[in-house]
Each structure stands twice: as structure tokens, then as C-alpha cells.
Amino acid sequence: MNRIVREHYPVEKLPEDLREGLAVGQTVTITVEEEAKLDAESFDAKVADILSHPQPMTLREIRALVGPRNVTSEEAVTRIRALRDEWD
Incomplete structure (x- = not known):
């Protein structure tokens, strides 16, 4: 870094x-x-560590852990509705 x-x-x-x-x-x-980027391996290790030692997290901490999603709210809603509607 x-x-x-x-x-x-x-x-x-x-x-x-x-x-x-x-x-x-x-x-x-x-x-x-420079902000560090998590690769899949280190992300999985970090998630495993969090799950093995659960502690309360703020929403800001959770979003920082997950990283940017590059999806707008409208795109997310459209995807969820499509998944829901495929069962009809």
C-alpha cells in the first residue's frame, strides 16, 4: 500500500x-x-474470521467490508423482482 x-x-x-x-x-x-483491494482469498479469510468471532458492526463497517457494488438501487430492485416473478 x-x-x-x-x-x-x-x-x-x-x-x-x-x-x-x-x-x-x-x-x-x-x-x-491508497485503499487496499481485497482479493477473493483474503475476502473469504476476513469473512471466516468475522463469523468465528462475531461482533456488532455498524452499517458503515459492513459496507467497507463488502466494497463497492456498482449497482444502482433501480437495478437491484429489477433483479429482485425478476427472481421473485420467475416463480409465478
Whole structure:
């Protein structure tokens, strides 16, 4: 995993959305880390570990574990309805 750290970085050089709440003229420390991607093997190992040691999880933690789905709500509803309707 790559990690970049910049100390004493001028607030003026930050993108607008990151400058919010910071005073002009200040300096900040910026840390940028690449998000790790789970492959199928490590995902299965992580799921097995969670199942063997169950602990309450927040919805945010669950979504982070599962990762992006790349499916809109409408697509999901269409798939579910198609599965449900195939039994009619």
C-alpha cells in the first residue's frame, strides 16, 4: 500500500473541498493512502474470521467490508423482482 505524507503544506494549495474550515495562511499535514483491494482469498479469510468471532458492526463497517457494488438501487430492485416473478 502506498502512502504519501506532506508536512507544512499550505492551505491555499488544497482543493476547495479540503480547505473548508481551515484558515488561509495556515499549514497542514497531508497524508494520502491508497485503499487496499481485497482479493477473493483474503475476502473469504476476513469473512471466516468475522463469523468465528462475531461482533456488532455498524452499517458503515459492513459496507467497507463488502466494497463497492456498482449497482444502482433501480437495478437491484429489477433483479429482485425478476427472481421473485420467475416463480409465478
